[in-house]
Amino acid sequence: MRRKALIGPLASIAVGYLTLFHTTLSWQLSAVSVGLVAGALCGRTSTATSSSLLGSVPFLAALSLRVLDRTGWRLLELVSSIAGLQPSVVLGLLVLSYVGIAASSSAIVSVVLGAIRARKGR
Amino acid sequence: MPPRLRRAIASTASVLVLAALLLVSGPLQALHPVRGIWTEIDNARWAGGEARLKGLKGTVTVVVDSRGVPHVFAEDELDALRVLGYLHARERLWQMDVQRRLASGRLSELLGEAAFRTDLLMRVIGLHRSARSTARWLEQNRPDVYGALKAYADGVNAAIEELRSAGRLPMTFKLLGYEPEPWKVEDSILWAKYMAWTLTGFWYPLLLTYLAIKLGPDAVAELYPVRHYYSENVTVVPGDGSIAGASLGVEPEVLMRLDWFGEWATGVDLTDPELSRELAELIERVAELARITPSELGSNNWVVGPMRSATGGPILADDPHLPLNLPSLWYEVHLVTRDYNVRGVTLPGVPFVVIGFNEHLAWGLTNSQIGVTDFYVEKVQGDRYLFRGEWRPLERVVEEITVRGQGVRRITVNLTVHGPLFSHGDLHVSLKWTGNTGFNDDGSGVTREAVAAYMLMRARGLNDLLEALKFWDVPSQNWAFVDRDGNFGIVIPGLFPFRVVRLPDGREVRVIGSRSVLNGTGGHEWAGFVPFSQVPMTVNPERGYAAAPNQLTVGPRYPYFILGGWYDPGARAQRIHWLLASKALHSVEDFASYQCDTVLWFARSVTPRLIASVERFPDLDGRERRALEDLRGWDYSMSRDSVAPTVFWAWFSALYDEAFKRPFSERGVRWRLYPLESTLVWLINERPDSPWFGGNLSLAARRALRTAVERLTEALGPDVSGWSWGRVHRLRIGHLTSLDALSIGPLPHDGSSGTLLNAGFPYDLSALGSRTFVTTGPSWRMIVTFTGDRVEAYGVYPGGQSENPISEHYSDSFDEWYACRLHRLEAPPRPDQVIDRVVTIAFRGSGT
Numbered sequence: 001m002r003r004k005a006l007i008g009p010l011a012s013i014a015v016g017y018l019t020l021f022h023t024t025l026s027w028q029l030s031a032v033s034v035g036l037v038a039g040a041l042c043g044r045t046s047t048a049t050s051s052s053l054l055g056s057v058p059f060l061a062a063l064s065l066r067v068l069d070r071t072g073w074r075l076l077e078l079v080s081s082i083a084g085l086q087p088s089v090v091l092g093l094l095v096l097s098y099v100g101i102a103a104s105s106s107a108i109v110s111v112v113l114g115a116i117r118a119r120k121g122r
Numbered sequence: 123m124p125p126r127l128r129r130a131i132a133s134t135a136s137v138l139v140l141a142a143l144l145l146v147s148g149p150l151q152a153l154h155p156v157r158g159i160w161t162e163i164d165n166a167r168w169a170g171g172e173a174r175l176k177g178l179k180g181t182v183t184v185v186v187d188s189r190g191v192p193h194v195f196a197e198d199e200l201d202a203l204r205v206l207g208y209l210h211a212r213e214r215l216w217q218m219d220v221q222r223r224l225a226s227g228r229l230s231e232l233l234g235e236a237a238f239r240t241d242l243l244m245r246v247i248g249l250h251r252s253a254r255s256t257a258r259w260l261e262q263n264r265p266d267v268y269g270a271l272k273a274y275a276d277g278v279n280a281a282i283e284e285l286r287s288a289g290r291l292p293m294t295f296k297l298l299g300y301e302p303e304p305w306k307v308e309d310s311i312l313w314a315k316y317m318a319w320t321l322t323g324f325w326y327p328l329l330l331t332y333l334a335i336k337l338g339p340d341a342v343a344e345l346y347p348v349r350h351y352y353s354e355n356v357t358v359v360p361g362d363g364s365i366a367g368a369s370l371g372v373e374p375e376v377l378m379r380l381d382w383f384g385e386w387a388t389g390v391d392l393t394d395p396e397l398s399r400e401l402a403e404l405i406e407r408v409a410e411l412a413r414i415t416p417s418e419l420g421s422n423n424w425v426v427g428p429m430r431s432a433t434g435g436p437i438l439a440d441d442p443h444l445p446l447n448l449p450s451l452w453y454e455v456h457l458v459t460r461d462y463n464v465r466g467v468t469l470p471g472v473p474f475v476v477i478g479f480n481e482h483l484a485w486g487l488t489n490s491q492i493g494v495t496d497f498y499v500e501k502v503q504g505d506r507y508l509f510r511g512e513w514r515p516l517e518r519v520v521e522e523i524t525v526r527g528q529g530v531r532r533i534t535v536n537l538t539v540h541g542p543l544f545s546h547g548d549l550h551v552s553l554k555w556t557g558n559t560g561f562n563d564d565g566s567g568v569t570r571e572a573v574a575a576y577m578l579m580r581a582r583g584l585n586d587l588l589e590a591l592k593f594w595d596v597p598s599q600n601w602a603f604v605d606r607d608g609n610f611g612i613v614i615p616g617l618f619p620f621r622v623v624r625l626p627d628g629r630e631v632r633v634i635g636s637r638s639v640l641n642g643t644g645g646h647e648w649a650g651f652v653p654f655s656q657v658p659m660t661v662n663p664e665r666g667y668a669a670a671p672n673q674l675t676v677g678p679r680y681p682y683f684i685l686g687g688w689y690d691p692g693a694r695a696q697r698i699h700w701l702l703a704s705k706a707l708h709s710v711e712d713f714a715s716y717q718c719d720t721v722l723w724f725a726r727s728v729t730p731r732l733i734a735s736v737e738r739f740p741d742l743d744g745r746e747r748r749a750l751e752d753l754r755g756w757d758y759s760m761s762r763d764s765v766a767p768t769v770f771w772a773w774f775s776a777l778y779d780e781a782f783k784r785p786f787s788e789r790g791v792r793w794r795l796y797p798l799e800s801t802l803v804w805l806i807n808e809r810p811d812s813p814w815f816g817g818n819l820s821l822a823a824r825r826a827l828r829t830a831v832e833r834l835t836e837a838l839g840p841d842v843s844g845w846s847w848g849r850v851h852r853l854r855i856g857h858l859t860s861l862d863a864l865s866i867g868p869l870p871h872d873g874s875s876g877t878l879l880n881a882g883f884p885y886d887l888s889a890l891g892s893r894t895f896v897t898t899g900p901s902w903r904m905i906v907t908f909t910g911d912r913v914e915a916y917g918v919y920p921g922g923q924s925e926n927p928i929s930e931h932y933s934d935s936f937d938e939w940y941a942c943r944l945h946r947l948e949a950p951p952r953p954d955q956v957i958d959r960v961v962t963i964a965f966r967g968s969g970t
Contacts, residue, residue: 020156024289027154028147045132062155071163071928078927079152079159079297081863090150097147100139107136 008042012055016102020058027059031098035105045110052106056099067091152296157289159296165212165285166929168961174968176280177204177273182965184209188958189945190923190931193456195953200273202459203473205965207277207305210453213924213931214470215282216294217449219302220858221471222309225316226250227523232298234526243411245521246535246542249319252558252567253312259568260307267576271307274473278305292925294859313471314571318557321597324495325414326688328551329795330637331383331497332405335398336789339383345797348378348637348685349674351804352724353692356699358490358600358612358670359660363677368656372631374678382637382685386626389641390499397549401499401639404546406792415794420690421488422717422878422900423602424669424698425610427662432709435908436604439713440477440486441900443880446855448865448933450921452476452902456949462580465949467902467919474575477904479915479949482582483605484906488670490598490614493635493686494556498540498642502550507538510644514539539565540642551639554648556617557596563619563648569595574615584609584661591615592654600670606908611661612668614675618657619648620682635686652682667702671695671878691800693876697723710916713905718942719878720760724803725770729753731806732773735820736827746831748842749773760877762848762870768838771850771874772830775885778802779829780822781814794886799876830887837890846870851883854895855920855936864927866920866936871896879942903944916944 015037019030034055042048066072073087080087152158168186175182182196182205192209196202210218223229227244229237244250260268282302285291295301334342357363364370370377385391392398408414421442431437444451452467455475466478477486501508505516517537524530536543540554560568570593577590583605591601591613598616603609620632632649640646658676660668673695675684700723701716702708733750736742742750749769756766782796796802805812810819838845848870857864873879882898883889904917920939922931938945950956 020154024157026151027158028144028151059155066155066160069163071166072160074928075159075162075293076153078863079293082297082861083149090153093146094150094153097143097150100143101147104136104140104143108133108140111133111136 005047008038008047008051009054011041012038012051013057016055016058020062027098028101030059031056031101032105034102035107036109038102039106039109040113042106042110043114045107045114048106048110049103052102053099056102059098060095063091063094151299152293159293161288161290162293162926162928165290165292166924166926168963170961170963173963173965175204175208175277175965176968177276178965178967180967183953184963184965185953185956185959186961186963187956188960189454189934190929191454191456193458193950193953193956193959195458197460199459199461200269202457203270204273204277204280206455206457206468206473207274207279208281208965209277209455210468210470211278211281211285211305213926214449214453215285215302215925216292217858217925218278218305218309218313218471221313221316225312227521230523230525232300232526235528238523238525238531239411241523242533245523245533246544247319247323247553248519248535248542248558248567249315250308250312251519252560252569253308253315255560255567256311256315256569256572257306257308259566260572264570264573267573268307270473270576271310271572274310275305275307293927294925310472311572313469315557315569315596317469318569318571318597319555321489321599322494322557323555324493324686324688325409325412326493327495327497327636327638327686328405328408329414331392331639332402333791333795334383334638335392335402336791337786339381339392342383343381345801347801348382349678350689350692350798351800352696353674353689353800354677356669356692356695357674357677358614358668359658359676360663360665360668361677363680365656365681368681370631370679370681370683372625372629372683374683376625377631377683378678380625387623388636388638389643389645390639392638400547400549401551402790404544404549404551407546408544408551409793420672420694420880422669422671422694422698422880423486423488423600423612424667424671424702424716425602425604425612426667426702426708427610428608430666430702430706430708431907432707432712433907433909433914435910436608436610437708437710437713437905437907438484438486438602438604438610439717439905440488440602441717441880441903442477442487443882443899444901445898446853446901446920448855448857448921449925450901450919452919453923454917454919457579458951463949463951464579465915465947466904467917474572475579476575477902479906479913480579480581481606481913481949483584483587483603484908484913484915485578485587485601485603486904487599487601489672490600490616490670490675491672491687491689492598492614492616492618492675492684493688494596494598494617494619495686496540496554496619496636496648497639498538498552498554498646499639500538500540500543500550500552500642502543507550508643509539516543537565538642541565552642556619559619561595561617561651563651569617571595583607588613600672600675602668602670604906604908606911606913608908609662610668611659611663612670613657613659613661614670615654615657618652618682620650620652621646622649632682634682634684637685656681665703669695669698669702671698691724691798691876693723693799694878694880697721697878710905710907710914714916714942714944716878717900717903717905718872720872720874721758721878722760722767722770722874722876723758724799724876725756725758728774728803728806729756729758729770732777732823735810735823739824745835745840745842746827749827749831752842760847760851760872760874762851762872763846765842765845765847767847767874768834768845768850769830771847771885772834772887772890773823773827774799774802775887776826776829776833777806777823778885779887780826781805785814796885799885833887833890847872850890851881852895853881853899854897855933856897866933868895869940873899900939903939904947905944913949915947915949917947918944
């Protein structure tokens with residue numbers, strides 16, 4: 001049972017990593033993929049949401065490495081100045097978007113699958 | 123709450139959140155942590171070692187120096203050019219793409235409606251059509267040159283493919299959300315055509331027609347003379363212009379007195395009120411579309427021979443004044459093949475050294491300013507036009523312009539034998555420009571400057587230079603040169619179309635260019651181009667020097683009467699002639715100081731006269747007296763820390779308004795088309811009682827001084843000592859996107875439009891307190907001298923080799939340029955001899 005519970009989170013992390021580093025998908029689609037997998041493999045909505053958060057780790061890790069680098073931060077500053085925003089605001093929006101997209105996708109899938117399962121159960 | 127309802131609420135909320143986040147995250151698309159803008163960090167680094175490049179026959183060694191300048195060593199020329207294409211794309215891909223979009227009228231695809239008018243104009247002019255024809259002609263007639271362009275294009279495409287597949291396209295592509303198309307041979311030609319158009323596609327015949335309609339031909343003859351005031355003694359080619367065995371056939375004084383707007387000269391009756399009204403309206407519309415403003419572009423070059431050189435060999439200086447942008451217009455390169463060892467600057471997108479030197483020859487360009495554009499009033503009925511008594515069908519070209527967010531718009535361009543039509547109601551005016559007519563004047567647009575540039579890189583001295591320049595069609599340029607044998611001079615090649623004009627007295631004269639629109643039905647056609655044997659040139663002149671800062675080309679007895687053209691007012695020419703003549707021997711250091719000279723030559727004669735004209739007025743207030751005091755002690759240097767240049771500029775600008783604002787406005791001139799500085803100087807010096815000054819220069823100058831001081835007080839505060847020139851005259855080197863974060867400045871800047879340190883700035887008081895900046899100037903400074911077998915060269919441009927804003931070479935040469943310092947330009951024949959090498963890369967072929 002315990003081993004089964006690990007499948008969702010691990011798969012989410014794997015999908016997060018693969019879609020970011022080994023495909024040409026946009027990061028938004030990467031987040032949706034993470035959410036889909038988490039939602040599909042985890043029975044409960046809360047578990048699915050947690051898995052999707054774990055699936056966001058590759059994104060967060062890669063992003064951290066970029067902005068912790070001085071040149072990377074300078075690039076973020078440049079792009080932010082084009083939008084007239086603070087770099088931290090842009091960074092916050094970016095993180096919130098990835099995590100939010102992953103979490104809401106997982107919630108949708110989980111709810112829909114839950115409803116299907118419930119109907120089948122009846 | 124029932125579980126079903128809970129699920130429905132959770133599901134709906136999640137869908138809404140997801141939709142909102144996806145919407146918000148769109149603009150953040152480029153921030154992908156792996157393939158987003160961050161890849162610029164990797165792009166900014168040069169990786170040494172081995173690299174693969176498809177199509178190479180041998181190994182090409184590239185040594186990158188501390189300024190990011192590549193030294194390319196290849197046995198085979200095509201290998202070198204293939205690598206050059208790769209390097210251009212690696213460092214300037216987005217710039218190259220935007221440039222070809224600009225030139226071909228495809229900017230709206232990226233920028234939407236904001237760029238539509240620019241695209242519309244470019245589609246009408248049709249540089250892309252001429253570039254296609256030229257590429258085809260080269261493929262069939264000059265496979266060697268075509269092969270060079272093709273190898274270069276292959277190198278560009280290899281870089282595009284490499285960057286695309288690695289997700290490392292420059293950040294500007296990612297921010298704008300698009301990818302570049304493959305590079306074609308015609309794209310290189312297209313950019314060269316665009317440069318030619320910006321340098322010689324003069325609208326002046328239209329503008330002068332407009333002014334003649336509004337002000338009358340006599341006023342135009344006085345304010346915009348065929349040969350500028352104060353220019354006769356400093357022509358590019360010394361002497362009266364006559365060439366052995368050829369003559370003008372008519373006294374130039376007679377030609378100068380004629381009304382060149384008259385129907386006898388143009389076949390167009392500008393006294394017809396209906397026609398002139400429609401023509402003025404059409405010109406206003408074209409001017410609005412083309413955003414025509416009097417050009418502030420120009421350039422300097424000069425040479426001295428061994429007898430006037432402190433190095434013992436000839437010395438050349440060149441600095442083309444062009445728009446200053448980031449990424450920079452130029453890209454420095456050093457190419458060594460079995461055929462040549464050449465160094466200089468290239469235009470990203472074009473595989474040839476445009477300004478530079480090899481082991482035998484150095485060359486530098488300025489614009490010749492000779493008119494090679496004519497405008498014809500066409501007689502059109504339906505889809506036909508009248509030419510030489512025959513109604514011919516209009517050629518129609520349908521152009522599709524994709525406007526971002528708005529779909530495709532189709533426009534139809536109508537062409538006559540002269541070129542594309544601009545229409546307003548029933549009035550149709552065509553544009554005839556040498557870059558579109560082609561070297562056979564057949565309308566094909568085939569021009570051969572690529573052949574000349576190809577030959578030039580391997581030239582071994584003066585004779586080879588002359589052979590190469592026979593193919594230089596557009597833009598006509600003043601080619602200053604020095605060679606290892608001690609030769610020096612200036613050659614002015616190009617397609618100079620002439621017409622045979624019958625004068626009112628029945629005599630005929632060959633005329634280059636026009637000052638007015640011409641009748642297009644066949645009586646005012648080009649009769650040919652000036653043969654190369656008669657193009658203006660000065661080789662090893664006796665006085666030991668020559669200079670060509672865009673002033674009048676030749677003396678008035680040149681066998682062709684140069685009627686069209688738009689020359690510099692001549693202040694820079696006067697100054698450099700004075701500097702070159704005032705010293706027996708000149709050194710490289712002297713040349714460097716001349717390039718940064720800030721003396722405004724015509725201020726020397728005008729300032730004392732203006733001061734004298736107002737100093738006796740008893741109502742001068744304290745600030746006005748203080749301003750005049752500053753001017754009395756002025757050394758005429760437009761130095762950014764001085765107050766006097768500010769006072770002079772503001773006073774001169776206000777005097778411009780005093781003289782011309784009201785009369786021009788009353789006569790319906792709708793935009794600021796004031797005459798050149800040389801005309802105002804001439805009026806001040808020679809016609810103080812001119813009606814333009816209300817009959818009294820003193821009163822006009824007094825009013826102008828009051829206006830100037832009031833405006834300066836308003837803009838810069840009441841303390842005159844704080845009115846330094848650098849507060850008004852500010853330099854901004856803008857990024858091509860105009861984004862401040864990627865631009866340099868504004869910074870206080872020396873010089874002005876009329877100083878050798880050229881810094882384009884209008885005489886217009888509305889510039890005070892506005893975002894009017896210096897945006898043009900010396901885009902590349904170069905000095906080269908040959909001493910014995912040794913070539914010694916220096917150069918700098920205001921930017922850097924890379925378009926990547928986080929590269930250390932994005933703008934690393936700017937400080938040197940701003941401080942008027944030059945880099946030493948090494949050109950060793952072997953890779954191990956490059957002194958400040960940072961990275962060495964060995965490119966090898968990777969199969970087919």
